[in-house]
Amino acid sequence: MLQRFLDPATLASISGLDLVAKTVVDGFIAGLHRSPDYGFSQEFAEYRAYTPGDDLRRVDWNVFARSERLYIKRYRGETNTQLLILLDASASMSYGSHAVNKLDYARFLAASLCYLAHAQRDAAGLIVFDENVQNYVAPSARQGQLFRLLHAIEKAQPGTRTDFAKPFVHFLDFTRRRGLVVVISDYYERPDVIVKTVEPLRFRGNEVILFHVLDPQEIAPKFSAPVLLTDMETSGTLEVSPEYARGEYRHRIDAHIQALRDQAKGAGLDYFLMDTGRPLDEGLREYLGVRQGRM
């Protein structure tokens, strides 16, 4: 089971990245995760000229003795953070035009993040949902948490349709502590509804990352002839011409992605599109690269 989710190549790729330089999370695992806040810790960060109001306990008197100038020392804060993964297991996530469907791809992604958090001694939790909460693993850094998480990920099965509003009400109850919230879904909902639903997580000081998992066939359908399509969630059928799929559909899905990206950015949410046709590690590395650039 472990081997299925933790592909050695994927794991090595993620471990090789400098997470310190790329993420801005609230807590750190010592030596790897570093807080953007300056605090009371043992690791020196910089000197700053004293200004009235500063705590005199932070003044470096050794420097004052040599230079008769007041400087205060600043240290990097060190803390543990909490990772909560929200995994969409709706029926539409079982779609795939090649060997790996979207749900498998989301499982790989969630497992990788869980393993990463476990290696950093971070507390990690998982919520699997469709229109209801299918499974919940409370965040914890205890021994055996990783296996619980992976087991829960493995048990996730395609359910019914996605209803963001209904399960997210409960999510707020699960996030009592500031941390990193990762939402993995195909987001078949209006962007404003998605953002409106997810946005409250951000209010509590969480860093929210939206992983938008889509199949290449969903991004750019390639039909050589008219086809009869069946909606995997509603079971409705529709006959689609290749001209429409090449033209109007692509225009609409691109507009949807762009709207989601823009509105998420506006709400302070991180958004990243994961194409299941691309390697998982590549997607993660690209995301982390974007995070690094944002710093």
Place this chain on the structure above:
Amino acid sequence: MGLLTPLALAGLVAVGLPVWLHLLRKHKTTPLPFASLMFFERRTQSSIKHRRLQYLLLLALRAAVIALLAFAFARPFLHSRLAALAGGPKLTVLAIDNSFSMRDGDRLARAKREAADVASKLRDQDKLQVLAFGSQVHVMGDSAAAIQTIQPTDTRSSYAELSRALRSIAQSSRLPVEAHLFSDMQKSSLPANFADLRLGESVRLIAHPVADRRAANFAVESVNAPRRVYGSGKARVEATIAGYGTDQVKRRVSLVLNGREIDSKTVDVPAGGRAAAEFLPADLPFGLNRGEVRIDSGDNLPDDDRFYFSVERAEARRVLFVHEGRNQRDALYFRTALEAAAESAYALDAVPVEQSGNLDLHKYAFVVLSDVGSLPASFETALRDYVRAGGSLLVALGRESALRNRVPVFDEAVVEPRYYGRDGALFQSAAWLDAGHPSIHNAQRWDDVKFYQAVRVNPGAARIAARLGDDTPLLLDKQIGEGRALVFASTFDNISNDFPLHASFVPFIEHTANYLARQEEGPSNYLVGSYLELRQAKQQGAAVEVLDPKGERALTLDEAARAQNMPLTMAGFYDVKRPNGRHELVAVNADRHESDLDMISADTLALWQNTAQGPQNANSGGDAEAPKTMEFWWYVLIAVLALSIAESLLGNHHLTVDQATE
């Protein structure tokens, strides 16, 4: 349209196969699951109808391929007339009459003008061919510019020849032919047999008459004059003046010799009739003379108002007649017959055999040995050389010559003399005559000629021209060197036979004399379109020089060395120098059928045009042309090929769709 193998249409049953495949066999459509139809719209429903339409198109293509394949195997054909009606390309033939009669007024210029007008209205897809026709059809070219190169000729127009050419063009071109005829529509140009005017089925004839009405015309229809006059003989020139569509009128007729008017007369030509004029020119010069009979007609066709003829005044040719001294009768009969027949063309020198030793033989046209016994050796040697060099010899065998073992010069053995009175048969008749021999050609029958004596000679390699009832060769002909020798197995003295007393004796002597003297008695004038014999086969290699009426050489060097004959294409005098050195003047005149400008009636013209439409004339004989058909199965196969490619592409497209949906 028709089908050559209609049974192949049974293959149309196979059209049911694609119908079964498409309409009767149920197609199942597998839905393709998709994550969400959130971004699709209901209006794409019509695409399936479009697909069904494509299936129907595929069905139609497949059915069409099978149906056309069966149709192609049925070998469909179109009648070329239908092909023409289909508006396809056609071959436009502009046939312009340039015969002698087109010299009347501006007929030829008008014909060329109207032809150019027709050529200017042709469509781009039409082909053009320009013909000029008289007695023969000449292809002038395939552009309108060729019209202007057509010149008038002196030939007689022949609509039968034109129809034959149009049939040939229609057969070779494979296109419908639209023939425009620009002619004065002379009735005299029609053939004797109307079936000769038959046009091909794909030929459409459009007539453009360039003569508005029947024009009155006078012409010198014919001139009868001797080709040669010997010695002091007089030449009688008889001319016939004809009026075509004319009123009764007097016309002045004149005789012109070597460009000088010798005599003239006024004749009364009846309405639409003929009048004769006779001239006896007294002072005909020696040698070749250019004769011409002219009338003053005042009509639009002056070229037929003169008629050319040639006449030659020559000395009589000498003939050596060698006989036994005591026998004068044969010379008498021979001379009398010769003078009676040949108008003093020959002068007979009768010489006893004893005086023949020192004669110069080369001045004689031919030599006659009339029942001579022994010949002086020198004379026989000279005679043999004379014959081998091209001279001619006639040997009559009688009692004296029967004593010899061989016929002199002829060199064949004397078998025996035959005396029929002693045998009880009393006489023999000529049982068989070779009518093809020049001596006997056109001769009267010899049935009542009685032969009492004859000498049987071994014929050897000689040609036997006549035999007696007992199979004895009577007349033998043998080529010796360049000359020839004739043996008459009896005598000319009215003793061995009674031949000299019969009327057939004179033409026999005349023809034999002309044959031996190589005296060709041709006409004094020829018609344009006839052929002039230039040489005999053995004269190959010796050049003939011919100057046409314009004074230009009528033959190329190769033709001058090889040609056996040549066509006479224009009116006037041809100067001919033959291989043997003889100089001749050949007078040539246009055919006077061209002088009759009476036009074809509208009914006859319509009948001619309809020969391309109705069934073939029953009188046309065995060469009736089969209806021309144009098979187009290969076009159908090309269509099948194109449809098959389209079907493959469309079918492959559908196959790809099916695989995608699965």
